[in-house]
Amino acid sequence: MKEKTTVAEEKKDAKAKTRSPNFPAISLERCLELSKAILNKYQRTLVPWALAVKTLGYSPKSSGGLQASATLRYYGLLDVLGMEKTKKLN
Numbered sequence: 001m002k003e004k005t006t007v008a009e010e011k012k013d014a015k016a017k018t019r020s021p022n023f024p025a026i027s028l029e030r031c032l033e034l035s036k037a038i039l040n041k042y043q044r045t046l047v048p049w050a051l052a053v054k055t056l057g058y059s060p061k062s063s064g065g066l067q068a069s070a071t072l073r074y075y076g077l078l079d080v081l082g083m084e085k086t087k088k089l090n
Helices: 007-015 027-042 051-054 064-073
Strands: none
Touching: 007 064, 027 051, 027 064
């Protein structure tokens, strides 16, 4: 005989799906363009994150700026030092 399942068990089974792999938000070609823009303007100095994101054409509070910096970091084109308000890009 089949045992009765509770709603909680059914929800748990539904959530047990595998997660899709991480995928960059921006193409490699576009990331190369963005990293060149930062490099041309700031050379190799540490740049406050908000200033670098503005250089890329994003608002510091926009999700696009977060995605751009995360993707640049993913491809190894950018180092992020610090967290939140003290975050700097190199």
